[in-house]
Amino acid sequence: MTYCLAIHLDKGLVFCSDSRTNAGVDNVSTYSKMHNFVWPGNRVFVLVSAGNLATTQAVVNKMNRDVDQGLVPNLLSVTSMHEAADYVGMISTDLQRLHASRDNTSANFEASFIFGGQIGQAHPEMFMIYPQGNFIHESDEHPYLQIGETKYGKPILDRVIKRDVTLERAARCALVSMNSTVRSNVTVGPPVELFIYERNSLSEGRRLCLxxxxxxxxxxSEQWNEGLLQALVGLPRFSWEKEQVPNRPQGQVFPFTPNSS
Amino acid sequence: MTYCLAIHLDKGLVFCSDSRTNAGVDNVSTYSKMHNFVWPGNRVFVLVSAGNLATTQAVVNKMNRDVDQGLVPNLLSVTSMHEAADYVGMISTDLQRLHASRDNTSANFEASFIFGGQIGQAHPEMFMIYPQGNFIHESDEHPYLQIGETKYGKPILDRVIKRDVTLERAARCALVSMNSTVRSNVTVGPPVELFIYERNSLSEGRRLCLxxxxxxxxxxSEQWNEGLLQALVGLPRFSWEKEQVPNRPQGQVFPFTPNSS
Known part of the structure; x- marks a missing residue:
């Protein structure tokens, strides 16, 4: 299994992925699922993947090879993010069809992707590409996309992520979402990769492997755990409980203002 | 869909359930999924249910009728929680078989249950009863059970729930788990029901409908949201961030000691 997510903010893009792969419970391994394609000053793309590992590796290989060999379309020839996503979707379905045509069993060659980036001074965009090659973008109401094991890490995103959140705050929220998933599902595992792209920088951005x-x-992880426990302690008491919630001091210790971090 | 959970603590049992039912997205309704069977001073049972609503209603009806009519086994004749769970599992599979035998389509009559309680001075116990009628209990390492839409609300349980947590703290944690699920999945909805049973009380316990x-x-909900946002603010900064985490004062505002609430 896999968990990847991406967030589209006013200030840029945040991607986060785990690195655990498994082909059956007795065949667990570690692979990066995050792939960057950067031509500084010109265009930046990021791809995170879930599903059949051979398919996703073949897709990445083909994306690189098409540029090297000048086969059109490729990541340098496309003129919009929409065209780029369509190109990735086409590669994915072509490769799935190829692998299926050689198959004597009924293996599942499907793969899903989140693909995002920026071309020149056009707006950054991101898409979730389905195994069928078609795709959707995020929205103002729901400015994030997820693939793989998405449910454990969704509540924190639903509570926090808005377009105007800062890149670092959104990145911390992505790490919390990932941390919760890793704790609750053994098929999602570290290292966790994080990519933070500042809008209009057209640069390699910040990439962390944790x-x-x-x-x-x-x-x-420890701080988040402690913060959650404190949040629990701060919850309203039931009517029959004699203990009182400790009074809050004048002025909170961690004053929260939207986007403060 | 449905979300129900139950927690087995040293001090007793906590059950929590949502009330949304749907037979197709255009047929959404509200039903209680929590059923108590109490003979004060003698025995207490609680049943929460997920799956086919006709099956779960028929199971509850049969459990009540067997007692009324003195048909054995029934909830008053069983001598252990294990025997009681086996009785519920048998009713459930019998009724599913009956409904399937009358069916001309390929409808799904399956239902899952969490069933718990205490008989006399024996230890309280709880079981998850599968649609197949067999069942499992919780464990010291994993002292809770879930049925239905379980993933959204699992991370908070994994972080907090231990055998020695107080009933009220566990109940708050159950409400958080439910709250996260309700926010992230439209097929789980209020009112939320909560049942808190104190070990050896053999009483009706505390039941809330929220x-x-x-x-x-x-x-x-507001306090939890605020607590989460504060927990996010308290997370470590990335190395490139110039802002400092606000210093914590000597002595924390919400000092956390295990089981303090």
Whole structure:
């Protein structure tokens, strides 16, 4: 299984992916599911993938090869993000059809993708590409996309993510969403990869790879756990409980203002 | 869809259920999914249900009727929780078989249950009863059970629920788990029902029905939202961020000690 998500903010794009793959419960491995294609000053693309690992690797290989060999369309020839997503969807379905035509069993070659980026000064965009090659974008009401094991990590996104959240705050929220999924489902696992792209930078952006034993990952996980426990302590008491909620001091310790972090 | 959960603590049992039913997206309704069977001083049972509504209603009806008519086995004749769970599983599969035998389509008559309680001074127990009528209990490592739409609300349970948590704290955690599910999945909806049973009380316990517009529900939801946002603000900054995490004062505002609430 897999969990990947991407968030489209006013200030740019955030992508996050896990790295666990499994072909049966006795065949578990680690592969990066995040692929960047960057021509600085010109165009930036990011692809995260879920599904058949051979399909996703073949798609990435074909995307690179088409550029190297000058086969059109390719990531350098496309003139819009929509055209680029259509190109990726076409590669994916072509490869699935090829693999299925050689298959003597009834294996599942399907793969899903989130594909995003920016071409020149056009708006950044992102799409979820279905195994069928068609795709949808996010929306103002729902500015994020998820693929794979999406449910464990959805509540925190629904509560926090809005277009005007800062890149770093959204990235922390993505890490929380991933952390909850990793804890609750053994088929999603570290290292966690994070990519933060600032709108109009047309640069390589910031990319982090966070293994489980990384000091930042550990501190992050511990702090979130502690924060949740404190949030639980702060909840209203039932009518029959004699204990009182501790009074809040004048001025909160962590004053929350939208986008403050 | 449905979401029900139950928690088995040293101090007793907590059950929580939503009330939304749907037979197709254009046939949405509200039914309680929580059923109590109480003989004060003698025995207490609770049943929460997911799946085919006709099956679950027929099961509850049969459980009541068997007692009224003195048909054995029934909830008063069984001598252990294990025997009681086996009785419920048998009723469920018998009724599914009956409905299937009358069916000219290929409808799904399956239902799942969480069934718990206490008989006399024996230990309280709880079981998840599969549509096949067999069942499992929880464990020290995993002291809760879920049926229905289980994933959205699982992370908070995994982080918080241990055997030695207080009944009220576990009940708050159950409400958070339910609240996250209701927000993220439209097929799970209020009113939320909560049942708190204190070990060895052999009484009716505390039962709450919380509609969406209930002041307690609203305050609960708002406080949890605020607590989560504060937890996000308290997370470690990325290395490139110049802002500092606000220093915590000496002594935390909501000091957390295990089981403090």
């Amino acid at each position: 293994p489980e034993d990384d000091p930042f990952s550990r501190e992050f | 509609p969406e517009d209930d002041p307690f529900s609203r305050e609960f």
